[in-house]
Amino acid sequence: MCTAATYKTKDFYFGRTLDYEFSYGDEITITPRNYAFDFRHTSTCSSHYAIIGMAHIAGNYPLYYDAINEKGLGMAGLNFVGNAVYAEPDDSKENVAQFEFIPYILSKCASVSDAKNLLAKINLTGTPFSDKLPTAGLHWIIADKNESITVESVADGLHIYDNPVGVLTNNPPFETQMFLLNNYMSLSAKQPQNTFANGLTLNSYSRGMGAIGLPGDLSSASRFARVAFTKMNSISGESENESVSQFFHILGSVDQQRGCCEVSEGKYEITIYTSCCNTAKGIYYYTTYNNHQISAVDMHRENLDGTELIRYPLITEQQINFQN
Numbered sequence: 001m002c003t004a005a006t007y008k009t010k011d012f013y014f015g016r017t018l019d020y021e022f023s024y025g026d027e028i029t030i031t032p033r034n035y036a037f038d039f040r041h042t043s044t045c046s047s048h049y050a051i052i053g054m055a056h057i058a059g060n061y062p063l064y065y066d067a068i069n070e071k072g073l074g075m076a077g078l079n080f081v082g083n084a085v086y087a088e089p090d091d092s093k094e095n096v097a098q099f100e101f102i103p104y105i106l107s108k109c110a111s112v113s114d115a116k117n118l119l120a121k122i123n124l125t126g127t128p129f130s131d132k133l134p135t136a137g138l139h140w141i142i143a144d145k146n147e148s149i150t151v152e153s154v155a156d157g158l159h160i161y162d163n164p165v166g167v168l169t170n171n172p173p174f175e176t177q178m179f180l181l182n183n184y185m186s187l188s189a190k191q192p193q194n195t196f197a198n199g200l201t202l203n204s205y206s207r208g209m210g211a212i213g214l215p216g217d218l219s220s221a222s223r224f225a226r227v228a229f230t231k232m233n234s235i236s237g238e239s240e241n242e243s244v245s246q247f248f249h250i251l252g253s254v255d256q257q258r259g260c261c262e263v264s265e266g267k268y269e270i271t272i273y274t275s276c277c278n279t280a281k282g283i284y285y286y287t288t289y290n291n292h293q294i295s296a297v298d299m300h301r302e303n304l305d306g307t308e309l310i311r312y313p314l315i316t317e318q319q320i321n322f323q324n
């Protein structure tokens with residue numbers, strides 16, 4: 001399971017949890033403006049917006065899971081297994097392979113509005129990256145400081161949905177996730193009023209009772225409702241530290257602890273990493289399962305006019321700050 005979320009204070013923040021039972025070998029990867037993207041079906045793109053995000057690098061190609069570009073646009077891919085269906089190449093459209101969808105959008109679009117225009121021309125294909133890295137069944141969230149959308153490629157074609165909550169998890173499809181939020185419309189961050197029945201006295205005996213009924217399990221639909229409630233009720237200061245801290249608290253509401261979600265005998269899904277990008281400043285903050293100290297890579301501290309990928313391995317060892 002995975003969860004992506006957006007959050008706005010003075011700046012706009014975009015990030016995700018990557019939940020899985022193993023890691024592909026992930027690195028914070030900066031693609032500078034002059035790295036040549038050799039797109040599989042279209043022409044090579046050798047000058048584009050710079051990108052920073054989490055990727056598995058295969059043969060010098062950045063296979064991004066989530067990223068932002070220097071214009072403040074963010075995009076993340078989350079599992080959509082069983083529902084994702086990709087098209088065959090179609091000569092009348094711009095064919096984009098599923099594994100290059102994030103770099104394709106982020107290299108060319110400065111906003112969600114640009115992305116919507118480009119998506120109208122795109123045919124998303126199931127072309128695999130290689131035999132070893134076959135096609136992944138995903139759906140995507142694309143967001144900037146003004147709006148978010150969800151992109152799903154299913155049996156009847158490519159669907160683009162406005163995403164008014166700015167969150168995404170996994171199955172079921174996005175429209176169903178949004179519909180299921182109706183079940184939680186009576187939840188509140190405030191203490192509840194007694195509307196149970198006339199003539200029966202009921203009292204609030206604990207703080208937090210306004211959200212009784214918010215699901216606590218790790219299913220995708222439950223994480224969708226929980227993170228939507230947390231994000232939409234979130235309050236924080238506007239400073240960078242307060243915003244980043246609050247963002248990690250939002251995604252912390254759907255953190256997956258080893259042992260609670262068994263995917264096969266003795267194998268457990270965990271939150272491998274959690275990311276938070278300041279889309280205005282081009283900073284990629286992250287924590288990992290064993291390192292809750294926030295680490296960061298700032299794209300603007302690099303030469304963004306270069307041609308080679310810039311790679312930072314994840315810091316996975318925790319430094320405990322002993323005070324005595």
Ligand SMILES: C[C@H](CCC(=O)NCCS(=O)(=O)O)[C@H]1CC[C@H]2[C@@H]3[C@H](O)C[C@@H]4C[C@H](O)CC[C@]4(C)[C@H]3C[C@H](O)[C@]12C
Pocket residue numbers: 001002018019020024056063064065077078079080081098099128129133134135136137138170171220
């Ligand atoms: C496994 C990841 C998704 C995690 C997730 O959504 N978990 C939920 C599990 S479940 O639904 O609840 O079962 C996805 C997100 C991005 C994916 C990667 C990116 O799409 C980039 C390439 C794409 C290649 O086709 C396959 C390897 C790969 C390197 C992908 C491996 C894997 O499918 C990743 C890492």
